Amino acid sequence: xxxxxxxxxxxxxxxxxxxxxxxxxxxxxxxxxxxxxxxxxxxxxxxxxxxxxxxxxxxxxxxxxxxxxxxxxxxxxxxxxxxxxxxxxxxxxxxxxxxxxxxxxxxxxxxxxxxxxxxxxxxxxxxxxxxxxxxxxxxxxxxxxxxxxxxxxxxxxxxxxxxxxxxxxxxxxxxxxxxxxxxxxxxxxxxxxxxxxxxxxxxxxxxxxxxxxxxxxxxxxxxxxxxxxxxxxxxxxxxxxxxxxxxxxxxxxxxxxxxxxxxxxxxxxxxxxxxxxxxxxxxxxxxxxxxxxxxxxxxxxxxxxxxxxxxxxxxxxxxxxxxxxxxxxxxxxxxxxxxxxxxxxxxxxxxxx
Amino acid sequence: xxxxxxxxxxxxxxxxxxxxxxxxxxxxxxxxxxxxxxxxxxxxxxxxxxxxxxxxxxxxxxxxxxxxxxxxxxxxxxxxxxxxxxxxxxxxxxxxxxxxxxxxxxxxxxxxxxxxxxxxxxxxxxxxxxxxxxxxxxxxxxxxxxxxxxxxxxxxxxxxxxxxxxxxxxxxxxxxxxxxxxxxxxxxxxxxxxxxxxxxxxxxxxxxxxxxxxxxxxxxxxxxxxxxxxxxxxxxxxxxxxxxxxxxx
Numbered sequence: 001x002x003x004x005x006x007x008x009x010x011x012x013x014x015x016x017x018x019x020x021x022x023x024x025x026x027x028x029x030x031x032x033x034x035x036x037x038x039x040x041x042x043x044x045x046x047x048x049x050x051x052x053x054x055x056x057x058x059x060x061x062x063x064x065x066x067x068x069x070x071x072x073x074x075x076x077x078x079x080x081x082x083x084x085x086x087x088x089x090x091x092x093x094x095x096x097x098x099x100x101x102x103x104x105x106x107x108x109x110x111x112x113x114x115x116x117x118x119x120x121x122x123x124x125x126x127x128x129x130x131x132x133x134x135x136x137x138x139x140x141x142x143x144x145x146x147x148x149x150x151x152x153x154x155x156x157x158x159x160x161x162x163x164x165x166x167x168x169x170x171x172x173x174x175x176x177x178x179x180x181x182x183x184x185x186x187x188x189x190x191x192x193x194x195x196x197x198x199x200x201x202x203x204x205x206x207x208x209x210x211x212x213x214x215x216x217x218x219x220x221x222x223x224x225x226x227x228x229x230x231x232x233x234x235x236x237x238x239x240x241x242x243x244x245x246x247x248x249x250x251x252x253x254x255x256x257x258x259x260x261x262x263x264x265x266x267x268x269x270x271x272x273x274x275x276x277x278x279x280x281x282x283x284x285x286x287x288x289x290x291x292x293x294x295x296x297x298x299x300x301x302x303x304x305x306x307x308x309x310x311x312x313x314x315x316x317x318x319x320x321x322x323x324x325x326x327x328x329x330x331x332x333x334x335x336x337x338x339x340x341x342x343x344x345x346x347x348x349x350x351x352x353x
Numbered sequence: 354x355x356x357x358x359x360x361x362x363x364x365x366x367x368x369x370x371x372x373x374x375x376x377x378x379x380x381x382x383x384x385x386x387x388x389x390x391x392x393x394x395x396x397x398x399x400x401x402x403x404x405x406x407x408x409x410x411x412x413x414x415x416x417x418x419x420x421x422x423x424x425x426x427x428x429x430x431x432x433x434x435x436x437x438x439x440x441x442x443x444x445x446x447x448x449x450x451x452x453x454x455x456x457x458x459x460x461x462x463x464x465x466x467x468x469x470x471x472x473x474x475x476x477x478x479x480x481x482x483x484x485x486x487x488x489x490x491x492x493x494x495x496x497x498x499x500x501x502x503x504x505x506x507x508x509x510x511x512x513x514x515x516x517x518x519x520x521x522x523x524x525x526x527x528x529x530x531x532x533x534x535x536x537x538x539x540x541x542x543x544x545x546x547x548x549x550x551x552x553x554x555x556x557x558x559x560x561x562x563x564x565x566x567x568x569x570x571x572x573x574x575x576x577x578x579x580x581x582x583x584x585x586x587x588x589x590x591x592x593x594x595x596x597x598x599x600x601x602x
Contacts, residue, residue, distance in 0.1 A: 197461040204447045204458040211445035214402055215459040215505060216433030 020180060023050065024173040044292025045285060047172035051244060053284035054179035058186055058237035060264040060280040061273060062230040065190050067262075068271035069199070070226035071206030076117050076133035078258035079140035080231040083113045084238025085248055086144050089157045092243070099162040099169075099243070103236050110235020111228040113140070118227030122220050137258060145250035156249035159242050175244060182240075183277075186233055190273055193229075202226060206271075263320075267327055269334025278335050282323075287316040354380040354545045355401065355513055360415035362393075362400050370396040370410065372569040378513065383539055383546045385560035385577065387553045389589065392566040394549040395442055398517050401547070402439050403429040419513070434462065438511035442518045442549075444502040448491025452482050452501055455490050459505045475504040478534055496527035503531065507538060514538075514546045520555065528552075532559050557581045565589075 027047040030037055063077050084106040092102040120132035148157055162169040169175050193199045205212045205219050213219050242248045260283060268279025294312050331338050355378040362371040371393045378384045388394050399405045401417050403424075416425040419435055427435070438459075447455050456475055460468050476483040479500040485493060490501050499519060506514055516535070520528040536559060538544060550556035557563060563580040565573040573585055580586050 197457075200450070200454055200458055201461055203450055203454070207447035207449050208445045210404065210407060211441055211447065212458065213407070213429040214404060214433065214439045214441060216430045216438075216462050216509070217458070218428070218430045 023047075024176045028173060040292055043285075043289045044295075045288055047176060049285060049288055051172055051175050051179055052241075053281055054176070054183050055237050055241050055244060056261075056264070056284050057183050057277050057280040058240070059234050059261050060268065060276040060283075061183075061186055061190060062233035062237070063261045064265040064268070064271065064273060064276040065193075065233075066226055066230040068265060068269075068276075069194060069206065070202045070223065070230075072118075072121060072223065072226065073130050074117070074133040074230075075130060075255070075258045075262065076137045076140075077234050077261045078253040078255065079117070079133075079137040080110055080114065080234035081238030081241060081257065082140050082144045082250070082253035083110050083231070084235030084240075085157070085242035085253070086147060087235065088159065088239035088242050089147070089151075092239075093157060093159055094151070096160070099164060102243075103239055106235045106239035107232040110238075111232040113235070114227040114229075114231025115224050117231065118224045121223050121227070134255075137255065141250055141253050144253065148250050154249075156247045157242070159246050159248075161246075162243045169243075179240065182236075187273055187277070194273075198222070198225075263324060265334075267324060267334060269336025269339075272334065272336035274339075275334050275336030278339075282335075283320075286320070290316050290319055354378055354382075354420060355547065356418040357397070357401065358416050358418060360397075360400060360417065361413040362396055362405065362410055363413055364396075364411075365409045369413075369569050371400065373415070374566070374569070374571055375415075376564050376571065376574070378545050378547050380512075380545055381539070381543045382562065383536075383548065383560045385553075385556035385563040385580075386547060386549045386566060387551075387556060387563055387580070387586070388566035390551075391568075393569040394566055395517055396569075397566070398439070398442075398515050398547070398549055402437060402515055403427050403432050433459075433509065433511075436512035437515065438506035438509045438513070439515040440499075440502045440506050440517060440519065443521065444495075444498045446490040446493075446498045446501045446505075449489055451487050452490050452493070453486040455501050456482075456504050456508050460508050463509070471508045471510070475508050478507065478538065479504055495523050496531070499523060499527075499531060503535070507542075510542055511544055514544050515549075516546060517549045518551065519548070520550060520552050528555065535559070553586065554581075 024047055026032060026037075027042065027045065027050065030039075030042060059077055059081065062080075063074065066072050066074055087106040087109045088102050091097040091105045092099070097105070117133060117136045121129050124132060152158070164178070167174070169178060194203070201212060201215075201217045201222055204215065205217070205222060209219055238253075245252075264279035264283045265276050266279070267282055268277065269275025291312050294315060327334060333340075357374055357376050360371055360374045361369055363369050374393070374397060376384070376386075376397075386394050386397065396405075396410065399408055399410060400412060403426075405412065407429075412425060416423050418424065419432070419437065424432060424435065447458065450458070453472070456472060457468070460471060463471060476486075481497055482500055482504055485497065490498060493501065503516075503519075514535075519531060519535075523531075532555070535546065539546060548556055548560060557577045557580060560577045562576050563574065564571050565580065565586055567589075573580060573583055575583070
């Protein structure tokens with residue numbers, strides 16, 4: 001690597017870190033260096049949306065690990081979230097465990113449920129396996145519902161305030177500085193897993209299971225391991241989600257919730273960890289941005305503006321649906337694939353102007 | 354080194370795919386397994402390498418022995434540890450992984466210190482793979498993919514190599530050069546080989562002995578010379594001068 005490109009790389013990395021550190025200040029003060037910014041200049045975004053995005057990123061990363069890397073399609077990710085939320089309700093709300101212990105217990109139970117959910121993968125393949133994760137989803141959500149009605153009520157399960165020893169997570173900014181390192185850690189950890197021997201075996205398994213077995217690798221064990229890791233991360237995300245919202249009901253974890261993660265990794269790029277991040281960001285932030293633009297449509301009360309304002313939620317869905325279809329047709333590798341292409345072009349241009 | 358003992362295999366709700374098949378591959382020997390489509394050649398490879406359950410097949414009787422030990426119901430990955438490696442039919446390279454990663458997948462069981470040395474040995478055997486080491490294996494030509502599949506097996510330096518339809522869809526010249534490399538491997542590593550091949554003429558050139566399978570049964574066996582000279586083999590697989598009508602039973 002040449003010196004100048006290394007310089008640029010480091011420069012960009014430092015700039016990125018600075019932006020990430022400044023973001024919560026920007027979004028809570030809503031001004032930059034004393035200059036006040038309008039709502040639309042901030043794209044109608046608040047820090048809460050960013051935090052929810054970070055939590056969703058954990059889910060998208062873990063699903064992309066399972067589906068994109070290990071080749072196991074699962075529509076059970078909402079169930080792992082629900083598992084995490086329920087474990088958090090038992091250990092956190094009922095037993096009063098400290099927040100870090102709650103997260104650890106969520107991860108442990110999540111891994112266990114993941115292994116159980118992965119067991120059918122030893123016998124069935126493809127669509128049949130997808131259906132088994134579907135069934136698992138309903139079982140877990142049913143259990144959550146029964147639990148909720150037995151110990152709490154229709155209003156939902158309340159969660160205590162999260163705190164890490166004396167650091168109380170009572171503002172979005174504080175949450176941000178807990179969630180961001182977690183996403184970075186998970187991203188970095190999964191990335192390292194993939195370049196290990198085991199990760200390579202997993203990618204091979206996605207390409208050809210039979211050939212992987214006859215290459216001397218126990219694919220059944222590998223599959224269960226992938227499931228355990230992925231669901232542990234998702235369960236932690238579920239616990240974080242519940243604590244962040246301070247109150248959740250079983251209805252939060254519907255099948256729509258599971259499918260949104262699939263949408264994220266398709267938009268972002270199947271099999272790309274950074275794609276999962278981009279997909280989650282788009283999924284969580286774009287609706288708010290579109291809503292912002294729709295509200296901006298003018299105050300004349302014209303037909304166009306009325307249509308926009310009245311149909312905001314439908315508009316968001318239509319734009320999303322179109323985006324997914326366009327991506328599937330023109331960029332089957334997702335946004336990550338487009339990014340790679342641009343990068344290749346750029347590097348080629350850089351080297352041979 | 355490898356023996357199958359009165360082996361009978363059936364797939365779910367179908368008749369016998371292998372019927373009382375006994376064959377043996379001596380240590381360091383190259384044995385060809387000949388037969389028409391559907392004769393049971395691939396089934397035999399699956400039975401020996403433990404892949405049968407993945408294809409819903411079942412061993413009804415008999416056993417597979419490796420170095421005198423019963424390995425009939427061992428899983429494929431355990432068999433690899435026992436010294437068996439396989440070049441599957443249709444190559445089955447990991448298309449999205451680079452050539453090097455393809456080789457490293459199987460190398461996962463080796464001690465880390467040994468990996469580079471073994472990798473170099475494979476590259477020495479197939480220099481094209483070194484040139485293409487960072488390319489995705491799916492982008493390679495058929496011949497190169499076959500080299501990847503072979504390299505993936507050879508990096509383990511197996512004591513027994515199973516090769517299924519190496520010539521499938523490849524130009525004769527490439528097939529010949531790959532077989533030549535296999536002979537080199539056989540001589541340097543002393544690996545025994547069981548070679549399944551539709552191209553009987555080619556296989557008999559490289560093998561020391563051969564078995565002929567027909568509808569699940571072994572109908573002829575002997576040294577490569579004997580098999581090549583047998584009327585039955587000549588008639589069915591090598592193409593004799595007899596008129597079409599005479600071939601029918």
